[in-house]
Amino acid sequence: MVMESLAIRIEGARKQFRETVAVRSLDLEIPRGSLCGFLGPNGAGKSTTIRMLMSIIHPDAGRISVLGGSALDAKDRIGYLPEERGVYRKMKVGEFLRFVGRLKGLGRRDADRRAHAWLTRLELAEVLPKRCEELSKGMQQKVQFVAAVIQSPELLILDEPFSGLDPVNARLMSSVVREISASGATILFSTHQMSQADQLCDRIVLIAKGEKILDANREEIAARFDPRTIVVEPLPGAAQNGSLDAFERALGAIDGVDAVTWDAPQRTASLTLRPGADVQRVMAAAAQAAPIRSIELSRVTLDDVFVQLVGGTPPSDGGERGEGGD
Amino acid sequence: MAVAWREFRYTALTKAFIFGAIGVPILMVGVVALGPLLKQGASTTVKGPVAIVDPSGRVAPILERLFEQEAAESGAKDPSGASSGRSDFEGGPLELTAQAVSDPSQADALIADLGQSDLLAVVRIPASAIEAPTADGPRAEIGLIVPNATPWHVTSRLERMARSAVVEARLANLGMDAARMRSLMQAPRVESQRLGRGGDLKQEVAFSRMFIPAGFMFLLWICVFTSGQYLLTTTIEEKSSRVMEVLLSAVSPMQLLTGKLLGQALVSLVMLFMYAGMAMSALAMLAMADLIQPIQYLWLVLYFVMAYFMVATMMVAVGSAVSDLREAQALVGPVMLILMIPLILWLPISNAPNGTFATVMSFIPPAIPFVMILRLASSSEPVAAWQVVMSLVAGGASVAVMLWGAARIFRVGVLMQGKPPTPRELFRWLLVR
Numbered sequence: 001m002v003m004e005s006l007a008i009r010i011e012g013a014r015k016q017f018r019e020t021v022a023v024r025s026l027d028l029e030i031p032r033g034s035l036c037g038f039l040g041p042n043g044a045g046k047s048t049t050i051r052m053l054m055s056i057i058h059p060d061a062g063r064i065s066v067l068g069g070s071a072l073d074a075k076d077r078i079g080y081l082p083e084e085r086g087v088y089r090k091m092k093v094g095e096f097l098r099f100v101g102r103l104k105g106l107g108r109r110d111a112d113r114r115a116h117a118w119l120t121r122l123e124l125a126e127v128l129p130k131r132c133e134e135l136s137k138g139m140q141q142k143v144q145f146v147a148a149v150i151q152s153p154e155l156l157i158l159d160e161p162f163s164g165l166d167p168v169n170a171r172l173m174s175s176v177v178r179e180i181s182a183s184g185a186t187i188l189f190s191t192h193q194m195s196q197a198d199q200l201c202d203r204i205v206l207i208a209k210g211e212k213i214l215d216a217n218r219e220e221i222a223a224r225f226d227p228r229t230i231v232v233e234p235l236p237g238a239a240q241n242g243s244l245d246a247f248e249r250a251l252g253a254i255d256g257v258d259a260v261t262w263d264a265p266q267r268t269a270s271l272t273l274r275p276g277a278d279v280q281r282v283m284a285a286a287a288q289a290a291p292i293r294s295i296e297l298s299r300v301t302l303d304d305v306f307v308q309l310v311g312g313t314p315p316s317d318g319g320e321r322g323e324g325g326d
Numbered sequence: 327m328a329v330a331w332r333e334f335r336y337t338a339l340t341k342a343f344i345f346g347a348i349g350v351p352i353l354m355v356g357v358v359a360l361g362p363l364l365k366q367g368a369s370t371t372v373k374g375p376v377a378i379v380d381p382s383g384r385v386a387p388i389l390e391r392l393f394e395q396e397a398a399e400s401g402a403k404d405p406s407g408a409s410s411g412r413s414d415f416e417g418g419p420l421e422l423t424a425q426a427v428s429d430p431s432q433a434d435a436l437i438a439d440l441g442q443s444d445l446l447a448v449v450r451i452p453a454s455a456i457e458a459p460t461a462d463g464p465r466a467e468i469g470l471i472v473p474n475a476t477p478w479h480v481t482s483r484l485e486r487m488a489r490s491a492v493v494e495a496r497l498a499n500l501g502m503d504a505a506r507m508r509s510l511m512q513a514p515r516v517e518s519q520r521l522g523r524g525g526d527l528k529q530e531v532a533f534s535r536m537f538i539p540a541g542f543m544f545l546l547w548i549c550v551f552t553s554g555q556y557l558l559t560t561t562i563e564e565k566s567s568r569v570m571e572v573l574l575s576a577v578s579p580m581q582l583l584t585g586k587l588l589g590q591a592l593v594s595l596v597m598l599f600m601y602a603g604m605a606m607s608a609l610a611m612l613a614m615a616d617l618i619q620p621i622q623y624l625w626l627v628l629y630f631v632m633a634y635f636m637v638a639t640m641m642v643a644v645g646s647a648v649s650d651l652r653e654a655q656a657l658v659g660p661v662m663l664i665l666m667i668p669l670i671l672w673l674p675i676s677n678a679p680n681g682t683f684a685t686v687m688s689f690i691p692p693a694i695p696f697v698m699i700l701r702l703a704s705s706s707e708p709v710a711a712w713q714v715v716m717s718l719v720a721g722g723a724s725v726a727v728m729l730w731g732a733a734r735i736f737r738v739g740v741l742m743q744g745k746p747p748t749p750r751e752l753f754r755w756l757l758v759r
Contacts, residue, residue, distance in 0.1 A: 056574045056741065072578055080575035086568030090336070102328040103576035147572060 006065070007032045007155050007186035008053060013062035015048050015210075022048040024210040025062070030188060030203070032154075035181040037201035038190040039302070041310055045210040046190045047083050050159055053188075054080055067155055076105040079153035083160050083190070085144055089133035093119070093143055096132055097150060104151040111150065118146040121176065138165050145173065149180065156180060159190045174200060194302040204302065208310050225305050229298040230271040230283055235291040250289040256282045270298070329573070329582055333589025337556045338596055347552065347597055351604065371419040372480050374446040378426050379433045381453045384498065389449070389491040390424035396487060397421045417479025422446065441473035446480070449488050456495040468492060538617060539676035539703035542626060543668060543696050545601055550633045553594035554641040557586060558654055561645030561740075570740045579737040587638055594634050602626070618703075625702045632721040633695035637665075639725070639732035640692070646739035647755075653746040661692065668696035676704040688717045691724035731756055 008030035015023040023045040030036050040046050051057045052064055055071040067074040088096055094115060101111025119125045122142045127135055135143065141164055149156060161177070162170045177200060181187050191197050197204065204221060206214035216224065234247055244262065251269060252260045256277030261270045273282060283295055337343055376393070380386040400419045425445075427436065436448045450469030459466060468488050472481050494504040519527045564570045573582055609615045644657045667687065668675065675684045679701035687697040698717045701709045738755040739747070747755070 051571075051741075054575050055578070056571065075576055078575070080572075082568075082571040082575065084568040084571055086564075086570065086572055088336075088564075088569055089567055099328060099332055100572065100576065103573070144572065 005031055007034070007067060008188065009063075009065040010049070010053075011063045013049070013052060013059040013064055015045075015052060015057065015059050021210055023052070023059070026207070026210065026212055028205060028212060028215065030186060030205075032186050033181075033184055034203045035177070035187045035201050036189065036203040036205060037197035037302075038188055038205050038207070039192075039194070039197055039306070040207040043209075044207045046207065047159060048210075049207070050080075050083075050157055050188070050190060053157060054078070074155075076151060077154045079148040079151065079156040081145055081148040081156075081158045081161055085137075085141055085164075087132040087140055087143060090131060092129055092131055093135070094128040096143070097146055100147040101150045106151055114150050114152075115146060118150060119143075122146065122172065138169055141165060142169070142173075145176075152185075154185055156185055156187045157190075158187065160192065161189065162191065162193060162196055170196070194306055198302045204305075206306065206309060213309050214305065221302075221305060222300055225300040225308065228273040228277075228279075230273065230279070230286065231296055231298050232269045232271060232286055232290070232292050233267065233294045234269070235293045247290050251286055254282055254285045254289055327585070329577065329585025330589035330592070333560065333586050334592045337553075337560070337590065338593045343593075348600065351601070355604075371421055372446070372477065373421040374444045375423045375425045376446050376484070377436045377448045378424055379430055379436070379448065379450045380426060381428055381430050382451070382456050382495070383426070383428055384456055384495045385451045385491050386424055386426035388494050388498075389487060390426075392487040392491055393422040393424055396483065417477065417483060420480060420483060422484075437471050440471060441475075447472045447476070447484055449484070451488070451492060455492050456499050458496055458500060466492070536673075536676075539700045540672045541605055542622070542699045542703040543672055545598065545605065546626070546630055546633050546696060546699055547669065549594045549597040549601065549630065550637045552597060553590040553634065554637040556593065557590045557638055558641040558645040558658075559651065561586070561642055562648065562650060562654065565646065565740060565743075566649060574740065579740065580733055582740075583642065583733055583736050586642060587635070590638060591634055594630075598626075598630055622703055625699060628718065629695035629699045629721075632718075632725060633692075635725040636692040636695070636721075636728055639728040643732040643735040643739070646736040647742070647752060648739075648746045649743065657746070657752075664690070664693055665696065668693055668700060672700055675700045678707075679704045679709060680707050685713065688713060689720050691721065691728075694721040694724065734758065 006029050008028060010026055010028040013023055013026045013028075014021070026045070026049060028049075038046055038049070048057070052059050053066055053071060055066075055075075064071070067077055071078060088099075091099070094112065097115035097119075098108060098111045101114065102108065106114065116125065116128060119128060119142075122145070124139060124142050127139060127143070132140060132143065145158075145161065148158070158177070162173060165173060174196065177187060177189070189197070189201060201218075203217045204214060205212060214221075232251065237243075248260045248262060248269065251257060251271055254271075256274050257271045258274045258277075259272045261272070262268075263270065271282065271286065273279065279297060283297070286292065286295055376389075378386040378389055380389075397420060400417070427433070430450070433448060433450055436445065439445055440448060448469075448471045450471070452466065452468075455466040455468060457466070470481070470484055470488060472484070497504045497507060521527060564573065577585070606615065606618075609617065640658070640661055644654050648654045648657065671683070674681070675687070675697060678684060684697060684701055687693050688701065694717050698709075698714070698721075702714070734756045735752060738758055
């Protein structure tokens with residue numbers, strides 16, 4: 001019964017390329033229906049893990065179950081957008097999508113119908129009779145996305161789906177990914193862009209150096225990495241050079257506030273709370289103690305989590321490249 | 327099947343294939359058939375005087391007669407060309423006039439005049455040339471000087487006529503009749519016939535028969551290597567365009583490999599039937615169809631299957647391991663050397679099909695199918711049955727091993743990018759779990 005509720009189950013998976021251990025003893029469980037962000041720095045082992053999930057490469061040790069069995073047996077039920085984009089350059093878009101659809105077990109007509117419907121959804125219907133080589137990189141990426149979803153997969157694995165897309169198309173793709181998720185499909189979504197994972201995912205898995213360092217849903221992350229900080233913006237003129245000290249003193253005197261830090265560029269003060277402090281009471285006291293324009297409880301971002309767990313700066317957009325992926 | 331159909335569709339049903347594999351042979355046949363029509367009126371007559379410096383005065387009259395004969399035979403006197411029964415290699419019409427010069431001291435002035443006057447050539451015949459040469463004496467030399475832009479066939483024909491004229495003058499010098507000697511020396515024509523399988527007599531064309539074993543081997547070679555080349559390039563393209571991972575997300579590497587091999591096998595079969603059909607039609611037109619025994623068609627199909635899988639597995643394995651054609655050549659090169667042996671040595675093998683070399687090569691993959699088809703298509707000596715069986719067993723086992731190895735290399739290679747593997751790394755890929 002446990003197996004049936006999981007779309008992906010990885011137990012102690014390990015993969016080594018010569019002297020490099022790409023994935024070491026990875027355990028992972030992705031429930032059906034979740035939209036899971038699979039994050040990590042360059043070389044963390046994301047693409048290797050995904051390739052193992054797809055049975056493109058096999059783990060040196062450990063067990064992997066996808067949709068209750070081997071990915072090889074469930075290939076028709078899995079959609080996959082690889083990190084390395086690729087289409088047959090000389091093939092027409094319609095023929096390419098029909099070919100992929102047939103590989104995924106669709107009939108010729110059904111594949112054609114679905115290809116047309118998906119391209120229309122992605123505002124790309126006019127490219128159907130064109131050769132793939134005639135398309136821009138972004139268009140090719142959308143065509144590949146259609147190839148990944150053409151058979152309405154139960155599990156959709158997207159490796160860096162937004163890299164190379166302009167903001168308009170990235171937003172369009174995001175909404176499509178949400179729709180697919182809402183229809184009940186499980187989505188595993190690898191990205192470097194923390195903001196997109198922040199917006200899309202209900203669950204986050206973070207790996208580094210081939211090991212899982214975080215696996216939690218959004219609420220658990222918020223609770224675990226709660227900064228316990230209140231951000232206060234004073235009214236104009238309330239925290240000028242002469243009155244800044246008085247403003248800080250008034251806030252620092254509130255019971256439960258441990259420290260006040262002034263952020264000059266942002267013109268905000270951050271109140272660090274003592275352990276056990278009542279957040280709502282402190283916020284109400286702050287509103288009475290000083291003239292303030294806004295007050296809010298600081299939220300944890302994936303950037304913060306990434307920096308805290310992995311160290312350094314979170315990666316910017318850009319693909320991982322190289323032999324054997326990451 | 328979808329992979330196999332795509333391979334076939336995007337190889338055989340393309341303009342490049344239809345033009346290259348079908349159009350070019352048809353074009354070649356067309357050129358041969360239309361050749362006589364195309365050559366009509368194509369040659370212009372080379373016309374002019376030739377100075378013959380002949381102190382003996384005996385050679386120039388003969389050469390003058392030969393010039394007239396040449397003009398008649400080459401069609402120079404008949405602008406329609408109807409009187410000319412010569413091939414294009416013998417050159418176009420030639421109408422020369424002899425200008426006899428008895429004083430050898432004038433030769434230099436005549437040579438200096440070449441290219442500035444209408445003089446076509448200067449032939450210098452020393453007086454000693456018409457003496458009968460002794461067995462150990464020096465060989466007489468005739469001088470022929472032509473302008474720089476003289477067509478090669480004019481020079482060649484002048485050389486031939488000068489030689490004949492001197493020989494004729496020597497015979498006349500000894501009181502012999504040159505025309506009589508020529509007719510005596512003319513070799514009789516042999517009308518060869520062979521007894522057909524039905525007991526009927528048919529015209530024997532030994533020269534054409536010599537090429538039948540080679541025809542079988544080249545047929546295999548062309549069909550198998552064309553598909554092999556396509557397999558190599560499509561695999562490299564799928565790797566370099568990064569479409570491989572999309573394919574591997576839908577099918578297993580073994581399914582992909584099988585689809586590719588089957589698709590290109592179909593391409594190869596189409597070529598085999600097409601070319602074999604053309605060759606059989608040509609043999610039937612020459613009344614030589616019975617030269618090929620029905621069992622030889624069976625050998626052709628069996629060894630075609632063997633040759634295809636040997637070459638195809640090698641090409642697909644190399645294609646999966648490299649990133650471009652240049653890298654592929656380095657890996658394919660050594661194996662190609664073995665495969666070139668039957669191509670280079672087809673004549674000795676078909677002349678002595680049971681020789682030690684041919685027999686040994688019959689069991690060395692990947693040369694087995696090419697050498698065996700040469701031996702079995704050669705009608706001079708039958709090949710021992712045990713050797714046929716052994717070659718089929720050895721070939722079948724080799725195909726099985728090569729398929730296994732190709733699958734192993736393919737599985738690892740298709741996901742590799744960067745520098746091509748060394749032979750040691752390829753061997754390691756064979757052992758990867």
